[in-house]
Amino acid sequence: xxDIRLGLVESRFADIIWSNEPVSSGDLVKIxxxxxDWKKSTTYTMLKRLCQRGIFQNENGIVTSLMSxxxxxxxxxxxxxxxxxxxxxxxxxxxxxxxxxxxKKDIDEIQKxxxxxxxxx
Numbered sequence: 001x002x003d004i005r006l007g008l009v010e011s012r013f014a015d016i017i018w019s020n021e022p023v024s025s026g027d028l029v030k031i032x033x034x035x036x037d038w039k040k041s042t043t044y045t046m047l048k049r050l051c052q053r054g055i056f057q058n059e060n061g062i063v064t065s066l067m068s069x070x071x072x073x074x075x076x077x078x079x080x081x082x083x084x085x086x087x088x089x090x091x092x093x094x095x096x097x098x099x100x101x102x103x104k105k106d107i108d109e110i111q112k113x114x115x116x117x118x119x120x121x
Contacts, residue, residue, distance in 0.1 A: 004053055004067075005076050012036065013046050014069070017056055022064045 006014060016031055017023065023031070028047065032038040038046075047063065050056050055067050067075070085091040093110075102110075 004055065004072065005079065006072070009036075010046065010050065013043075014050065014055065014072070017063055018065060018069050022062050025058055025061045025063055028063055 013032070013036070016035060017028065020028070020031060025044070025047070029038075029040045029043045032043040033040075036042075047056065047058060051058055055072060056063055056065050081087060081089060081092045085095065
């Protein structure tokens with residue numbers, strides 16, 4: 001899988017698209033000029049980069065997402081778990097919990113997810 005992690009500037013740009021889609025590429029240039037102080041060429045360069053990574057598409061001058069913000073977050077999380085924890089979700093949870101105490105609410109939500117997953121099998 002190609003690296004789909006986004007840097008800070010890429011994330012801000014992606015948020016603009018998600019908040020305005022479908023958006024014409026011309027309107028996207030105007031929004032980025034206003035919010036990011038970008039030139040037209042910068043907007044198109046960034047758009048091309050994220051389209052090549054399969055996150056957005058620009059068809060006939062209309063920009064839409066191929067991945068929702070949530071789908072991108074899930075894919076990024078999967079990549080981190082794969083790279084840093086040899087694909088072990090329990091190892092990820094253990095590492096996370098060792099640095100940040102899980103609240104009762106967190107534990108309950110995790111348990112609900114586990115129960116739902118077990119119910120699917």
